[in-house]
Amino acid sequence: xxxxxxxxxxxxxxxxxxxxxxxxxxxxxxxxxxxxxxxxxxxxxxxxxxxxxxxxxxxxxxxxxxxxxxxxxxxxxxxxxxxxxxxxxxxxxxxxxxxxxxxxxxxxxxxxxxxxxxxxxxxxxxxxxxxxxxxxxxxxxxxxxxxxxxxxxxxxxxxxxxxxxxxxxxxxxxxxxxxxxxxxxxxxxxxxxxxxxxxxxxxxxxxxxxxxxxxxxxxxxxxxxxxxxxxxxxxxxxxx
Amino acid sequence: xxxxxxxxxxxxxxxxxxxxxxxxxxxxxxxxxxxxxxxxxxxxxxxxxxxxxxxxxxxxxxxxxxxxxxxxxxxxxxxxxxxxxxxxxxxxxxxxxxxxxxxxxxxxxxxxxxxxxxxxxxxxxxxxxxxxxxxxxxxxxxxxxxxxxxxxxxxxxxxxxxxxxxxxxxxxxxxxxxxxxxxxxxxxxxxxxxxxxxxxxxxxxxxxxxxxxxxxxxxxxxxxxxxxxxxxxxxxxxxxxxxxxxxxxxxxxxxxxxxxxxxxxxxxxxxxxxxxxxxxxxxxxxxxxxxxxxxxxxxxxxxxxxxxxxxxxxxxxxxxxxxxxxxxxxxxxxxxxxxxxxxxxxxxxxxxxxxxxxxxxxxxxxxxxxxxxxxxxxxxxxxxxxxxxxxxxxxxxxxxxxxxxxxxxxxxxxxxxxxxxxxxxxxxxxxxxxxxxxxxxxxxxxxxxxxxxxxxxxxxxxxxxxxxxxxxxxxxxxxxxxxxxxxxxxxxxxxxxxxxxxxxxxxxxxxx
Numbered sequence: 243x244x245x246x247x248x249x250x251x252x253x254x255x256x257x258x259x260x261x262x263x264x265x266x267x268x269x270x271x272x273x274x275x276x277x278x279x280x281x282x283x284x285x286x287x288x289x290x291x292x293x294x295x296x297x298x299x300x301x302x303x304x305x306x307x308x309x310x311x312x313x314x315x316x317x318x319x320x321x322x323x324x325x326x327x328x329x330x331x332x333x334x335x336x337x338x339x340x341x342x343x344x345x346x347x348x349x350x351x352x353x354x355x356x357x358x359x360x361x362x363x364x365x366x367x368x369x370x371x372x373x374x375x376x377x378x379x380x381x382x383x384x385x386x387x388x389x390x391x392x393x394x395x396x397x398x399x400x401x402x403x404x405x406x407x408x409x410x411x412x413x414x415x416x417x418x419x420x421x422x423x424x425x426x427x428x429x430x431x432x433x434x435x436x437x438x439x440x441x442x443x444x445x446x447x448x449x450x451x452x453x454x455x456x457x458x459x460x461x462x463x464x465x466x467x468x469x470x471x472x473x474x475x476x477x478x479x480x481x482x
Numbered sequence: 483x484x485x486x487x488x489x490x491x492x493x494x495x496x497x498x499x500x501x502x503x504x505x506x507x508x509x510x511x512x513x514x515x516x517x518x519x520x521x522x523x524x525x526x527x528x529x530x531x532x533x534x535x536x537x538x539x540x541x542x543x544x545x546x547x548x549x550x551x552x553x554x555x556x557x558x559x560x561x562x563x564x565x566x567x568x569x570x571x572x573x574x575x576x577x578x579x580x581x582x583x584x585x586x587x588x589x590x591x592x593x594x595x596x597x598x599x600x601x602x603x604x605x606x607x608x609x610x611x612x613x614x615x616x617x618x619x620x621x622x623x624x625x626x627x628x629x630x631x632x633x634x635x636x637x638x639x640x641x642x643x644x645x646x647x648x649x650x651x652x653x654x655x656x657x658x659x660x661x662x663x664x665x666x667x668x669x670x671x672x673x674x675x676x677x678x679x680x681x682x683x684x685x686x687x688x689x690x691x692x693x694x695x696x697x698x699x700x701x702x703x704x705x706x707x708x709x710x711x712x713x714x715x716x717x718x719x720x721x722x723x724x725x726x727x728x729x730x731x732x733x734x735x736x737x738x739x740x741x742x743x744x745x746x747x748x749x750x751x752x753x754x755x756x757x758x759x760x761x762x763x764x765x766x767x768x769x770x771x772x773x774x775x776x777x778x779x780x781x782x783x784x785x786x787x788x789x790x791x792x793x794x795x796x797x798x799x800x801x802x803x804x805x806x807x808x809x810x811x812x813x814x815x816x817x818x819x820x821x822x823x824x825x826x827x828x829x830x831x832x833x834x835x836x837x838x839x840x841x842x843x844x845x846x847x848x849x850x851x852x853x854x855x856x857x858x859x860x861x862x863x864x865x866x867x868x869x870x871x872x873x874x875x876x877x878x879x880x881x882x883x884x885x886x887x888x889x890x891x892x893x894x895x896x897x898x899x900x901x902x903x904x905x906x907x908x909x910x911x912x913x914x915x916x917x918x919x920x921x922x923x924x925x926x927x928x929x930x931x932x933x934x935x936x937x938x939x940x941x942x943x944x945x946x947x948x949x950x951x952x953x954x955x956x957x958x959x960x961x962x963x964x965x966x967x968x969x970x971x972x973x974x975x976x977x978x979x980x981x982x983x984x985x986x987x988x989x990x991x992x993x994x
Contacts, residue, residue, distance in 0.1 A: 260605055260609070261608055262595050262596050262601050262602075262605045262801070263595045263596065263597045264595070265595055268802070269579065271804065271808045272575055272576050272750070272808055275809070275812050276574075276575065276576055278576070281576040281577055281580055282574060282576065283576075285574035287570065287573075289567060289570050289755045290563060292758050292759060292761055293559075296556060297761060299551060313775075317778075372792060376793040377739065377740055377794075378706060381702065381706055397775040399776060404787070404788075404792070404794055405790065406788075406791065407792075408792065409793040410735070410792075410793050411739065414735050414736065431761075432764060432776075433758075433761045435761075436757040436758050436760070436761070439757065441719075441756075441757055442722070444589065444724060444784035446785050447739065447781065447782070447783055447784075447794060448781070448782040450782070451779060452774075452776045452777070452778050455732040455778060456731070456778060457648075457694060457731050458664075459647045459651070459665070459666055460647075460651075460666075460671055460690040460693055460694065461670060461671050462535065462536060462539070462667075463690040465690055467698070468647055468694055468698055468731040468732065468733070469645070469698060469702075469731045469732035469733045470731065470732025470735065470736075470778070470779065
């Protein structure tokens with residue numbers, strides 16, 4: 243990361259009417275512990291490189307759909323392979339199967355028309371999350387239907403980011419999460435994910451979702467759907 | 483007055499003041515003497531069964547997972563790499579802190595600096611006051627345990643609910659967490675059933691799935707109404723100004739997305755340089771803790787909601803906390819701050835497995851607690867902790883960032899001795915021992931006396947030799963007298979032979 247691309251800018255701090263220590267005193271204590279009087283910027287020694295070969299568990303050229311499907315199912319998600327033409331139909335069938343009557347949506351990559359068509363076919367009422375309390379809406383619906391900005395094959399992970407078309411609640415609050423992932427958005431390994439983001443223009447929230455919500459706090463017995471969804475179904479669009 | 487978590491008086495009515503008894507458990511009177519709690523833990527059959535099962539299975543699954551997926555040489559290399567990246571971040575913490583603060587601020591986060599626990603709480607209380615917060619939902623954070631945040635918030639009239647299921651139960655039951663990652667391994671389903679019936683007026687059930695659903699329903703209503711969400715932070719990414727939290731339940735995402743204001747409490751040592759570094763740390767964190775490839779939810783947060791975002795907190799605050807970390811940051815002890823709070827050392831430690839978390843008398847327990855707690859709270863206050871170890875090194879082998887815990891245990895022990903913090907009888911014993919070993923005559927006399935004594939005991943009390951026993955001729959001693967009785971409570975020792983090794987060597991090798 244080129245230091246000059248991201249200069250340290252002073253003065254964008256919390257307004258100093260809050261209690262707490264001033265930044266300079268705090269930093270001075272850190273510098274003293276490090277044995278110096280001024281911040282060493284950039285560091286004299288470079289940060290050790292993340293050894294791709296050492297930690298990669300899925301080759302870059304691995305078949306993403308096959309690996310993702312296996313891993314996602316291993317962590318408790320259910321995966322169905324669809325094509326762009328039968329997506330709407332298959333989604334409608336799924337909605338019917340899971341007896342979904344109400345839903346919230348967070349989708350942009352998949353043409354919204356297809357999702358709407360499926361919802362109409364299955365007679366599902368969609369709540370509008372664009373209002374003042376978009377998050378609150380998600381509490382009262384059967385399912386959240388979202389696409390995923392990316393997915394990771396090696397761990398069976400969905401990557402859902404917040405933006406003007408994607409609320410955080412849809413993939414978190416309702417008891418069922420239906421995620422639509424395009425083949426082209428599946429990366430092999432966690433190592434490959436970060437290239438998709440610009441560190442200076444991050445979304446406010448990136449959620450890496452690897453399975454249904456779970457806990458084993460009570461005597462080590464596994465229970466699903468503690469806070470987040472207990473059921474996650476992924477539709478992989480294999481021809482996009 | 484410290485309350486033993488196993489006694490029923492721990493659930494005495496402290497109505498409307500969640501956590502009062504619980505926090506006493508983690509903040510006992512100082513200097514802290516480990517023996518009472520350790521003894522009661524080893525004598526408690528339920529605690530023994532639960533802690534043993536939980537830690538052993540997690541330790542085994544950690545090893546199995548890494549070996550199957552990476553193999554031992556790669557596992558070691560990964561630990562080395564992860565450790566060196568954290569070390570680099572610590573060695574240049576000034577630079578990375580400044581980079582983090584600038585990037586977080588650029589994304590709209592308000593960054594605060596807290597020198598100590600009091601300041602950290604004061605900042606949070608002020609935020610709560612300004613927003614007139616009445617209800618706060620909180621995800622797991624060790625740092626907030628350090629600062630005793632929850633009672634402070636309750637004190638200004640802001641009801642504060644722990645949402646991690648284990649922490650929620652522990653809070654409800656006026657108890658304290660006993661493990662960094664799985665806070666209620668010491669508790670059984672009956673205790674949970676009773677607590678829910680008593681505090682939530684729920685119908686009595688001991689079924690874990692039903693109990694979990696009762697908690698889920700209760701907490702969902704809280705998420706909806708909460709005006710403040712508090713989280714900790716597993717990692718702070720300097721390059722982007724992001725806070726990363728890892729949970730399995732999803733409560734972390736709720737606490738940081740539902741309320742209008744989010745406050746993250748994070749120790750300064752959580753900094754890592756780049757987003758890319760998350761690849762290795764995330765891959766190691768969940769596997770080291772529970773053998774999973776990743777936790778179910780990893781939430782990377784960079785600033786409050788953007789104007790165009792559909793939902794998310796309107797304000798995001800990060801309180802960067804020192805609270806003793808800059809002392810540990812000094813070169814001799816800096817490595818301790820690599821800790822990513824995975825709990826692997828707790829699961830590997832044979833001592834933790836016997837005494838459980840509460841016996842350590844502090845927020846941080848287990849092997850990492852045994853070195854961090856004396857640093858944070860004063861060695862004189864916690865001199866029992868570095869001594870509560872056999873130096874087996876299991877913790878070092880388990881640590882994903884290769885913290886040499888045995889090295890620091892020994893270092894702290896030598897500081898205890900050097901600072902004359904050990905008691906008089908210890909000092910006299912060691913002094914006498916050293917004198918005896920230094921002189922050839924006293925050494926030989928000591929050895930001879932010891933041999934005669936053991937052989938006498940063997941004649942009086944020796945157990946019969948067992949079939950096929952390599953020591954059949956000499957026999958075993960199954961009970962030593964007096965102060966050394968403890969050694970033979972669970973093990974036998976072989977009777978020493980008639981000749982010492984040196985004597986035998988001299989006799990059989992006289993022609994050399």
